[in-house]
Amino acid sequence: MPAADAPVAPSAHGQPVAPRFQVHAYPLVLRLVSSLLQVLMTADLLCASALVVVGTFMGAMNPKPPALAGWLALIALGLFGLTRLIRWLSAATFSVEPSQFVLERRGDRFEIPVTSVESVHVWRLPLPGAGLSLRMKSGRGFQYALQVADPLPVLEAMGKEAEHPLTAFAHARATVMRQRWYHLALKYALFPLVPTVIMFQLNQRITFGGPFAQYHMYGLGPYLQSFFMYWAYFTALLVLFASIWRVLAELVAFAGAWLSPMRAGGVRRFAEVANAVLYYGGFCSLVAWKFLQ
Structure with missing residues (x-):
């Protein structure tokens, strides 16, 4: 708290x-x-x-x-x-x-x-x-x-x-990195829907012949189960993807606070912006690269 x-x-x-x-x-x-x-x-x-x-x-x-x-x-x-x-x-x-x-x-x-x-x-x-x-x-x-x-x-x-690097690190983390529940919902619930919808619809068209073919052939339950399977897969993949960038962001922020406590806030902002760009932009780039292979 x-x-x-x-x-x-x-x-x-x-x-x-x-x-x-x-x-x-x-x-x-x-x-x-x-x-x-x-x-x-x-x-x-x-x-x-x-x-x-x-x-x-x-x-x-x-x-x-x-x-x-x-x-x-x-x-x-x-x-x-x-x-x-x-x-x-x-x-x-x-x-x-x-x-x-x-x-x-x-x-x-x-x-x-x-x-x-x-x-x-x-x-x-x-x-x-x-x-x-x-x-x-x-x-x-x-x-x-x-x-x-x-x-x-x-x-x-x-x-x-109050000038210890650990204090500067904690202060920058508390004041710059203010995540609310809706940030987490966007990151781990809504954003995975982007690759989920793309891959799910591709699977539906290739395997069943149309965007709603599985629904018409087997009913709503199997259709939603397939969609959930893709959503769970991409959510899990993004959790692992985010953990890599989070570790790197914390290491950069800690190094910045240790080397220059006065600039800890600026280093933390840089780390958080880079983390967001690499998470959202990096994953979209990977998906696009996979499709273009």
Whole structure:
């Protein structure tokens, strides 16, 4: 959940209001579990996609995606549900007051004196997302680690060092890469319809003799099943295609943030634009090249 900006604003009595951030507070074990579930879910989806791409058209008169891919997709859905449950259970607010930091989590309130905090560290491994850990002067870490999409406003409100490359990387990712559900729907549900319609209609005309011949010969069920088979195939192919460009985009953005934190936002914009061009334009170019062979 992205952290909202929390500027200091005067209250009704003329006193500044403490900056307040929406965070997720994880004890160590819960953070490890959530990170593991996220990794497993990603690996599961990639395995399911690879199975669909490799096994759908393998020597069958009536091709269909392998059954194992469907089971893996269901497992991924279950893992996603568990990650959402953990996020709901870990929802909290973090307030920065003049003399203390206040964490409120599911009825619990923790007041941390500013003088007792030695340092604040951005997570080196951003799993299950970007976040912060508080190091106490006693030498021990605070019992909860705080996941926040953009650590920069929190660090600035706390008066802590905010120029680390990891901070610049997370800030650029949170402010530049703002994907909504409809972006994902366009990318993984609607865009696969373009090659699906083309290949499905070619198959209908070559195999059955017309755009609706299978429907007239066998009924609506087999016709829609054939269409879904092509849509599932191209969706899985695009998931694998997108994962390649996503890894490269993150590597470029991270390298840019590490080499020049001040230019992390610009590098991230370049990486995201290039990623979109390579995803949409690159796939269309591959399909066109395949037809022209």
